[in-house]
Amino acid sequence: MRFTHALTVLAALCLSATGCGGPSPRSASTAPPIAPGHPVTITNCDRTYTFDRAPSRTVLMSGGAVGQVSSLVALGVEKQIIGNAQSYGASDVPGRAEAIDRLPKVKIQEGGWDISREGMLSLRPDFVIGTTGYDFDARNGYATRQELLEVGANTWLPDSTCGGPGTVRGTQTIEDSYDMLRDFGALYGVGGRAEKLVERSKRRIAEIEARVRGGSRPKVMYIIPGMEMGAAEFSSIGANGIWNDIFEKAGGVNAFGGVTDEIFANLSKERVAKTDVDAVVIINWRNPDPDAEATKLFTQFPQWRAAKDKRYVVLSDSAYLGPDNAVAVEKIARMLHPERF
Known part of the structure; x- marks a missing residue:
């Protein structure tokens, strides 16, 4: 994943509102059935x-x-x-x-x-x-x-x-994940399933928020080791993304949330060293040893509270737009506020 890029036919069925401008190559006998709720x-x-x-x-x-x-x-x-x-x-x-x-x-x-x-x-x-x-x-x-x-x-x-x-x-929030699920649910004719996923997520997140309410709000770093989003040494630190909403609901705050208007911060080692970091979220992206990445960070920045306490958690897909943000909220909350669980 590199956000300098960042981050391609003939269709069997004409689906656009304006039409395809030609006949569909798929015959009526092989066309999929109309799903519930369509068009x-x-x-x-x-x-x-x-x-x-x-x-x-x-x-x-x-x-x-x-x-x-x-x-x-x-x-x-x-x-x-x-x-x-x-x-x-x-x-x-x-x-x-x-x-x-x-x-x-x-x-x-x-x-x-x-x-x-x-x-x-x-x-x-x-x-x-x-x-x-x-x-x-x-x-x-x-x-x-x-x-x-x-x-x-x-x-x-x-x-x-x-x-x-x-x-x-704007900045993505967990509500954007719910919007995506509802869009896909409607398009594939499984709106009921989508709503169940949304309600289950909302219920679990509300339970976690209740547990951590009134506690301290540790400063959390979100980093994807191995990614290159810019030219600086630390170019894969999450600044403005869905993770900010996840941190808030888990009882924390993004340590690098205000350093840039971009999704990812593009920072020097000196700038990172000057920031107070109480905990780290390591995103595992095709990484053979994500725990080693935490050790590497703590060795570079021993002054962090996160380094002194060895406080980190490894996540992957739950920390992105998707159906499982409640998993990320819970794992981060348990890391930040173990006494509340």
């Missing part, structure tokens, strides 16, 4: 899309993310996925990484981070899910949203990252 119209990134049927040929772009594919797996619609480029190889939910690994994989373009335009069109998708606007930027070699729409494929992005990481619309 569904959504507005995504200021564009309107109408789904006459549930997507049956879904492709997930990478963008370095995993929350979108996790959401589809949690909703039980894996069979509608024909190509997946999202994988951390790790998950905070038992069995999730293995379920994602079983999905049909797609080839990432050589020297790039996602599916090339030619590769995408050859898949004949009817629905393409991205992570940021970069996933549909022709300058990166990817199929644009308009190109995909013209061949019958609707697209979806988180509304907060429509234009790419450099043009973020």
Whole structure:
């Protein structure tokens, strides 16, 4: 995942509101049945899309993310996925990484981070899910949203990252995860499942918030070792993202939340050393030994309270937009306020 990129056909079914401009290559006998609640119209990134049927040929772009594919797996619609480029190889939910690994994989373009335009069109998708606007930027070699729409494929992005990481619309919160689940639930005809996931998450987070209410608010670092989001030595420190909401609900605060308007801070070792850090969240992104990364940080910054107390937790997909933010909230809360559990 590198947010300097950051972070690609013929469709079997015409799904756009304006039509595809040509006949569908899929015959009526092989078209998927109309799902409950369809047609569904959504507005995504200021564009309107109408789904006459549930997507049956879904492709997930990478963008370095995993929350979108996790959401589809949690909703039980894996069979509608024909190509997946999202994988951390790790998950905070038992069995999730293995379920994602079983999905049909797609080839990432050589020297790039996602599916090339030619590769995408050859898949004949009817629905393409991205992570940021970069996933549909022709300058990166990817199929644009308009190109995909013209061949019958609707697209979806988180509304907060429509234009790419450099043009973020506000800071993501856990509510954005719920919005994504509800969107996917409606599109795939499993709105009831989506609502159950949302309500279960809300209930658990409310229980955790009640436990930590009134306590101290330790300063937490969020870092993805091995990532390069900029030129500075520490360019993968989370500054403004969904993790800020997760920290707040877990009874903490982002130690680097105000240092930049970007999603990730791009900091020198000297700047990091001057910041008080009480605890660390290590994000495991294809890392063979994330615990060693915590040891490395504590060796570099022994003055931190986090280093003195060896206070850290390793997370992966639950700390991103997705269906499992309650897992991250609970694990961080237990790290920060063990006496409350």
